[in-house]
Amino acid sequence: MRVLRIGTYAEALAASGAHPFVRYEFAPDAPLEGLAHPGGGAVALVRHSAKRGAVLSLIGRRPDAQAQLLAQPELADLLFAEARAGLISVPAPLLDDLRERFRLGPGGDWEWMVTTVNPPLSSAEGRVLELGPEWAERLIAFLAQHNPRTDAEPFARAGQRWVGVVDDGVAGAVGELAACGSAEPNQGGILALAGITVRPDRRGEGLGAAVTAALTRPGVRADGAVALGMYADNDSARRIYHALGYRTEVAFASRVVTARERRG
Amino acid sequence: MNGLPVLDALDQRILGALMEKQVTVPASYPLSLNALQTACNQTTSRDPVSAYTAQEIETRCRELKDRDLVRIVWSGAGSRVLKYHQRLAESLDLANDERALITLLLLRGEQAPGELKTRAERLHAFGDRADVEEVLERLADRPEPLVWELPRKAGQHDLRWMHLLGPTPAVAESAEPAVDRDIVLADGADARDARVRTSYNNLAVAYAHELSDELAHKPFDRWLLARIAQESKGPVADIGCGPGQTTAALADAGAEVVGFDFAPAMIAQARERHPTLTFEVGDYGRLLRPAQASAWGAITAWYAFGHLSGSELAGVLAALRRITAPDGLIAFSVHVGNAIHHVDELFGVATDLDFVLHDRQDVLAAVVAAGAQVDEWYVRGPGATEAATERLYVVARA
Numbered sequence: 001m002r003v004l005r006i007g008t009y010a011e012a013l014a015a016s017g018a019h020p021f022v023r024y025e026f027a028p029d030a031p032l033e034g035l036a037h038p039g040g041g042a043v044a045l046v047r048h049s050a051k052r053g054a055v056l057s058l059i060g061r062r063p064d065a066q067a068q069l070l071a072q073p074e075l076a077d078l079l080f081a082e083a084r085a086g087l088i089s090v091p092a093p094l095l096d097d098l099r100e101r102f103r104l105g106p107g108g109d110w111e112w113m114v115t116t117v118n119p120p121l122s123s124a125e126g127r128v129l130e131l132g133p134e135w136a137e138r139l140i141a142f143l144a145q146h147n148p149r150t151d152a153e154p155f156a157r158a159g160q161r162w163v164g165v166v167d168d169g170v171a172g173a174v175g176e177l178a179a180c181g182s183a184e185p186n187q188g189g190i191l192a193l194a195g196i197t198v199r200p201d202r203r204g205e206g207l208g209a210a211v212t213a214a215l216t217r218p219g220v221r222a223d224g225a226v227a228l229g230m231y232a233d234n235d236s237a238r239r240i241y242h243a244l245g246y247r248t249e250v251a252f253a254s255r256v257v258t259a260r261e262r263r264g
Numbered sequence: 265m266n267g268l269p270v271l272d273a274l275d276q277r278i279l280g281a282l283m284e285k286q287v288t289v290p291a292s293y294p295l296s297l298n299a300l301q302t303a304c305n306q307t308t309s310r311d312p313v314s315a316y317t318a319q320e321i322e323t324r325c326r327e328l329k330d331r332d333l334v335r336i337v338w339s340g341a342g343s344r345v346l347k348y349h350q351r352l353a354e355s356l357d358l359a360n361d362e363r364a365l366i367t368l369l370l371l372r373g374e375q376a377p378g379e380l381k382t383r384a385e386r387l388h389a390f391g392d393r394a395d396v397e398e399v400l401e402r403l404a405d406r407p408e409p410l411v412w413e414l415p416r417k418a419g420q421h422d423l424r425w426m427h428l429l430g431p432t433p434a435v436a437e438s439a440e441p442a443v444d445r446d447i448v449l450a451d452g453a454d455a456r457d458a459r460v461r462t463s464y465n466n467l468a469v470a471y472a473h474e475l476s477d478e479l480a481h482k483p484f485d486r487w488l489l490a491r492i493a494q495e496s497k498g499p500v501a502d503i504g505c506g507p508g509q510t511t512a513a514l515a516d517a518g519a520e521v522v523g524f525d526f527a528p529a530m531i532a533q534a535r536e537r538h539p540t541l542t543f544e545v546g547d548y549g550r551l552l553r554p555a556q557a558s559a560w561g562a563i564t565a566w567y568a569f570g571h572l573s574g575s576e577l578a579g580v581l582a583a584l585r586r587i588t589a590p591d592g593l594i595a596f597s598v599h600v601g602n603a604i605h606h607v608d609e610l611f612g613v614a615t616d617l618d619f620v621l622h623d624r625q626d627v628l629a630a631v632v633a634a635g636a637q638v639d640e641w642y643v644r645g646p647g648a649t650e651a652a653t654e655r656l657y658v659v660a661r662a
Contacts, residue, residue, distance in 0.1 A: 120484060120644030120657075126305035126315030129298040132345065163318070204495060206640045206659075209487075218319055243487030 003074045006034040006043060016043045017061035020114050020249045024188045024227050025057075035074055041065040044075055047089075048187065051151045054082070058090045059250060066090070067097050076102075079257065089254040092232070098255065105256030108149075109232040111248045116225045119217060119244040124165070124210035131162040131180065139164075142177045143195055149231060152182050152195025160184045162195075163214050165207050179207040183215040186227060191219035193228040196237070209240050216244065268408055269333060269352070271370075271430035274324050277304045277314060279333060280370030282350035283363065284309075288386050294337055294347035297322055309383070311372040312625050313638075356410065361399045364388035366410065369427040374414060376422030400425050443602050445574040448618045453576070456618075457547075460571045461527050463615040464506075468529035470611035472507035476537055479509050481649050485597070486513055488642070488657055489564065492595045493517035498561025503548035503584075504568025508534030508541065514564065515541055524548060549580060551587060559589040565596035570619050574626045581634035581660070588662035594636060595660070598622045599653040600643070624656050636660040 006012050009028045015036035016022040025047060026032060034045035041062025047055050056079050060066050069075060070090065079086035085105065090098050092109060131139065139154035139162060154162060162182045167175030181196035193215050198208045219226035230237050232251055242248070271279065281303035286293045295303060301318050304310075325348055328334035335349040353363050364387035368380055375383070377396040390396050403410040414424045448456055464471070479486055493500065493514045502511040505523030507530060514521040515538075524546040525531050534543040548568065553559055563584050569577060584594055601621030608615060624643065631638050640659040646652050 118645060120642045121315065122643075123315050123638070123641045125317055126301070128318070129301065130318050204491065206642075214317060217317070239483070239487045239490060242483035244484070 001068060001072065002038055003069070003072050004036040004038055006032060006036050006045070008032060011036070012043055012045055015040055016059055017041055019059050019061065021057070021059050021112055024114055024190050024225055025112075025186060027187050027189065030187075033078070035069065035072070035078060037062075037065040037069045039065055042069045044069055044078065046078065049151075050157060051153065052087060054087070055254065056086060056088045057252075058088065058094065063091070063093060066094055070094060070097050070101060085256055085258050087254065088257055089252040092251040092253045095253040095255075098253070098257070102255075102257035105258065107253065107255035109251070109253050111230050111232055111238070111251045112227065113230065113241055113246040113248050114225055114227045115216060115241075115245040115247065116220065117245040118220055119213035120209075122206055122210050122213060124206045125214050127165050127207075128163050128210050128214040129166055131164050135162060135164070135177075138177060139180055139195075142180060142199075143197060146199055147195065147197040150195045150197070151229070154182065154195070157184065161215070163211060165202075165211065178202040179211050181208075181211040181215055183219060183226070188227075190223040191215070191226045193226065196228075208237070209244060212240065212244055268410070268429055269331065269355075273431075274316060274320065275328060275333075276370045276430060277310070277316070278321060278324060278328065278348075279350050279352045280367055281306075282334070282348060283353055283367040284371060284387065286350065287364075287367075287388075294335075294349040296345050296347055297325075300325075300348050309371060312628070361388050361390065361395075362403055362410075364390075365396065365399055365403070366427060366429075369411065369425065370429070374424045374426040376424050378422055380425070443604055443621075445604065445620050445622070447604065448571060448573050448620060449576075456571065457526075459616045463610075463617045464525075464527035465529040467610060467613050467615060468507070468527060468533050470613050471530070472533035472537065474611050476507050476509055476533075478649075479513055481647060484642075484644055484657075485510075485566070488595065488659070489513045489566075490517035492562050492564055492593055492659070493519035493521070496561035496593060498557050498559065498589055498592065499554045500562045500564060501551060501554070501560045502564045502566070503546075503551060504565055505534060505543065506530050508538045508543060510564060510566045511541055511543070512538050519562075522554070524551065549583065551584065553587045557589075559587055560592060561589055562593040562595065563588055565594075567597055567599070569596065569598050569622070571617065572620060574620070574622055574630070577622070577627060577630035578633040581630055581636060585634050585636050585662045590662065592662045593639075593659060594631075594662060595658065597655055597657045598627060599651070600624045600627070600656045601653055621653060622656070627656055627658065631658060631660045634660075636662050 009026055009032055012022050012032055012034055034043055036043045042060035042065035044056055044058045047057045049055055058066055079088055133155045136155040143150050160182050164180035165178045167178050179198040182194050183191040186192040196208055196212055216226045285295055285303050297318055301321050304316050305314050307313050325334050329336050333352050335351055337347050337349060364384045365380055367387055368383050377393050381390050381393050381396045384390055400411055409428055411425050411427050414426060496519060500514055500519040500521040502514055502521055502523045505511045505525050508523050511521055511523035523534055523543040526547040528545050531543045531545045588594055599621045603621045605619045607617045628638055639661050642657040644655050
């Protein structure tokens with residue numbers, strides 16, 4: 001099989017079958033590094049995440065083409081171009097193929113979602129407040145306690161918007177955080193949500209939905225779409241996001257892989 | 265001055281909230297955007313209760329700034345926080361007592377002098393009701409009157425006053441041709457019920473065929489039904505269940521649920537499609553307590569009130585509340601809008617049905633009038649496969 005090299009957004013979009021993950025997670029005007037299956041339906045693209053650095057993402061419309069691309073030596077070359085250990089994300093059904101090919105380290109299973117519709121308006125949204133940088137320390141502590149796996153890093157970069165619900169304070173004092181969440185432009189130029197968290201004793205009041213809707217509405221209006229990533233074991237979060245109009249476009253298994261091939 | 269400003273509902277809420285907080289919490293005035301949002305959406309001292317987003321309020325404040333009705337200031341040297349200050353009182357040249365009454369009329373719409381006196385307590389100390397009336401008359405006697413005494417309605421003791429700074433909710437409603445939802449009761453509730461029952465009995469097979477799987481495309485409804493199922497501390501009654509799709513969703517989410525519909529043919533469809541679940545023919549207006557418990561943990565009514573007049577809602581909800589456990593839930597959805605759609609054919613079957621689009625504020629007011637409390641509400645637009653109406657979902661606590 002003769003693997004194709006990809007260098008532009010337009011090539012990546014075409015070779016992936018116009019997959020929304022490619023469309024919304026990569027910059028249309030920036031050079032891009034990747035590989036494509038010659039028959040179409042599968043690409044492997046280097047994606048730069050603010051928190052994790054370079055991740056090779058395998059994506060497309062044809063599982064067979066994705067499995068074949070995963071087996072190519074060019075893919076390993078790209079994965080380990082800069083280091084002996086690489087980080088790769090593959091559609092969850094290909095995890096066994098990945099295991100066949102590489103020795104796997106730690107990682108996570110997650111879903112990438114996108115919405116293009118206005119979320120419902122809710123009564124609780126009227127309680128969602130804008131949280132400025134003066135909230136950074138409290139947000140960091142809140143996430144560490146109630147959502148330790150999150151990728152969100154409050155105010156670590158410019159352009160983040162944080163919102164939340166705050167308990168009524170006693171005697172005019174500022175109350176405790178009950179819920180929070182953030183939006184930040186991604187590489188593709190749309191907003192990506194992160195760190196959506198509700199304190200356990202305040203769950204079941206619709207606060208997570210309200211925070212998500214408040215963050216989603218302006219992004220849909222301005223950019224036409226908003227994205228988010230979610231750990232695959234979080235069933236209640238999935239129900240909320242789907243309820244608000246998000247669609248799971250791909251379920252990924254992300255793993256650290258070491259350079260030594262297990263077989264072949 | 266060149267005429268009075270014309271203020272819409274959000275303008276009135278923002279300026280009223282700023283005028284109120286300037287007097288009641290001067291230490292934290294001018295208000296930050298967050299504080300202003302909280303003040304606008306307060307559940308007390310506001311009519312109607314609102315859920316304006318921070319963004320809506322911020323955008324509107326910029327427009328009010330351009331109209332010289334709001335001033336936007338930085339809070340102290342080097343601060344990054346913008347604060348909002350109202351200029352309406354200044355531009356209308358209001359004395360303190362006048363200002364107190366205008367604040368209340370902006371925040372709560374038309375009111376009687378007695379109500380105004382009580383509610384003005386933290387804004388201005390009026391001696392008695394006559395003091396309030398005197399100030400109202402002073403405001404009405406201005407070259408450009410600021411308030412107006414509404415004509416007395418039948419059975420009303422107190423005269424009510426409104427401000428003249430823009431459409432109040434009551435006037436706004438009468439400005440657009442209001443739909444008369446009571447028309448569905450023109451020949452009485454019994455005749456209406458008979459038409460609805462006959463239509464759904466005739467429709468049952470086609471309806472079940474078309475809509476049994478509708479929740480597959482309605483993730484919002486699935487989410488809310490699952491939450492009700494999980495939160496209910498007792499058996500759930502799913503009223504107006506039709507062919508049982510919502511009943512099944514509740515059962516899937518763990519509820520011990522009984523589906524009720526007053527059209528026997530619908531119940532037959534529900535039983536056929538969900539043989540492991542319990543369905544009973546029953547009119548929700550005469551629903552009883554559950555057989556195995558003292559009250560229902562929750563009652564769900566998914567689009568079950570679409571043939572009721574708005575004036576019937578409070579009574580129906582009150583009856584449901586009486587058979588719901590204390591702190592139990594009543595969750596329902598309705599189409600909202602300002603119309604009644606007559607449908608004489610649906611899914612190829614002849615019908616005689618009036619679909620009532622309810623008024624959002626009236627529905628929320630009916631919940632309160634029924635003695636229940638609105639815990640949450642949601643408004644969503646139609647999905648790709650749905651009728652082109654807005655939908656209101658209410659979670660009320662009995």
